[in-house]
Amino acid sequence: MTGTSVDPIVEMLGITVDFPGMRALDGVDFRLFPGEVHALMGENGAGKSTLIGVLTGTRRPAAGMLLVDGDAREFSGVAASRGAGIATVFQEAQLSPNLSVAENVMLGRERRGRLGIDWRRTRADAARALARLGLDELDPRTPLTQLSPAQKQLVALARSVVDEPRVLVLDEPTASLDQAEVTTLMRVIRGLRDGGTAILFVSHFLEQAFAISDRMTVLRGGRKIGEHATRDLERADLISQMLGKDIEGLRALGSERKAHHYQAEGEPVLRAEGIGRRGVLAPTDVEVHRGEIVGFAGLRGSGRTELASLLGGALRPDAGDLQVSGERVALRSPSAALRRRISRSSESRRTDGIIAGLTARENILLSLQAVRGWTRPVSRAEQAGLVDACIDALHLDPDELDRPVELLSGGTQQKVMLARALIVRPHVLILDEPTRGIDVSAKLEIQRRVSRLAAEGTAVVFISSELEEVVRLSDRILVLKDREKIGELSNGPGVTVDTVVEMIAADHA
Structure with missing residues (x-):
């Protein structure tokens, strides 16, 4: 990492974002330097996704200033953010399964000739992007369906580096990978960092964050709690800052x-x-x-x-x-x-758990209804008693139970699935x-x-x-x-x- 001896490529000053009925970010300052991996830490609802949204143009702050290379910027959308050299790779790789590796990597950036797309030059550009990540062995003509989850994640990463971004945002990039695949991705991330890219790394895996990052910023309840050199931060202190209490639990x-x-x-x-x-x-x-x-x-x-x-x-x-x-x-x-x-x-x-079209309450009751059979519906009184027991046991928020389950946080969805398993x-x-x-x-x-x-x-x-x-x-x-x-x-x-x-x-x- 080049460290703080150089100016930040991205600086956020007093960023405030309001949602209906709540303040998602409250006067947050954030700095990101060239050639570093910066971990953004915090529990669900801390404001991490909102901060990323401001940086990538999907959220507009109510107050505060975003600086890129010292110049004030206000992004109207993802395209404007990309134009400033900021690229994002999300947890769920947003790829097209019916296309090849090259077509995914170069989507929207294909080389064109007099007769349309020049696939030879397009595949050559894709191969160069893959080689930059150490993926020389991956044939750009390979159908995406033949790749492992880790390879698909790396293809998404290759697509993000085609334009050689100066800032790369990685949002939960390892959530679906095993340890060997994580090791491969970490090697790629270090290579990009060493080449001068500023990398914002978001993950719930604490050990991965400690292993890959140079600095950490901790958010809690929409506020910045601290910014630290990773080598100076104890794990117990990090968890304490994230939770707002010690780790005696x-x-x-x-x-x-x-x-x-x-x-x-x-x-x-x-x-x-x-x-x-x-x-x-x-x-x-x-x-x-x-x-x-x-x-x-x-x-x-x-x-x-x-x-x-x-x-x-x-x-x-x-x-x-x-x-x-x-x-x-x-x-x-x-x-x-x-x-x-x-x-x-x-x-x-997502695919074998929650039923997205139903409320949290309806999801919880599914297993019991399956046991009873659909000819013996669970009465409203019994529903209320059973769900109230789940609320107490798992500290669920009663106000969230009648909302569509897909709108709830990952942690709440997980508790809903556990409640469904326990209700029988x-x-x-x-x-x-x-x-x-x-x-x-x-x-x-x-x-x-x-x-x-x-x-x-x-x-x-x-x-x-x-x-x-x-x-x-x-x-x-x-x-x-x-x-x-x-x-x-x-x-x-x-x-x-x-x-x-x-x-x-x-x-x-």
Whole structure:
């Protein structure tokens, strides 16, 4: 990083943005320098997206000033922002799946000749943009549908650097990537930084922010709380600034789980023997007891979600047996699992979780109605009582429950999915990435609730890409790799994240 010995390329002074009934940003100052990665930190609702909106021309401030190279600017839209050398890559890569890599990278910037688009020159330009990111091996003619999520993210990044922007905004760029893919993206980001690009990095993954950033700005409740050189900021201090309180809650949760630590005894409530599906998951044994949290650990694609889907009725096995409370069962659908009091919350809240056209309240009640059948509707009085219990248990805002669920924050959507899973009073609760993409405060609330459910006797399967969560919460940890179970750990003082990582990294051939 060139540091603060040079002038900032972007400077915001006293930026204020008002939404109906609320102030989203309140007099925020922000600086971004050439050749640095600057992490913008804060929980959901802190103002991060609004600040990015001001920088990229999608939000107009009610007060304050935006300077680019020392000159006051007021962007009327994204095109004006791009014209000033500011490009953005969002969490959901905005690409066209029916086009090739080159067509996506060069969309709107195709080379033209007398007879229309000159595809040879256009592909050559795309290849140069890809090479700038170290992606020389990626054929520009490849259909986008053949790429992995990480490669698609890098194609979106290549499209953003075609015009050689001086400022690059990365909004949750690693949310859908596994660790190897994150490593590749981080290498690309460092290369752009070292070439002089100013990079604004937004992520809920604290360790990634610490690993990649040179400086951090912390927002809370629409206000700037602090600006720090990353090397000078302790993780505990960062979390304290983000939450407005100390991190004793996280420490206490870890202590509570250690005190609770459950030694499984008696008949498991859920037992799978050799359960698997050809081409999806090798035959696997699993046991989960009442009051126990069993963590599934592994890289993305290891088989964690597939195993959860087999246990929760979303996938049908072609091998093995499944027993619930000692009785052999065949779960042919999630609703069949629900009738056995096995409730599952999917890893993808957008595509396999929330129903966007319904309110939060209607989403919460879906699983109970599925168990009852559509000929036995849940009465209004019963609805009110059950939803009120969810409000208390998960600290949901009653005023938000009758709003369309797609308009709510990621953390609230995640709580809605958890409430839907809990409303049937499950004996087995399967949670696949219940805290992905949400802020620290909502994450802590969900972790605490999971811990309490286990203490009350619920059997829990817990899956998270953040191994710290798995180790903090689990009584036992089942480790998967390459779509098969490679081992199992009884959690305790000697088990750390490194223990799990070393197990995954070992040669099991």
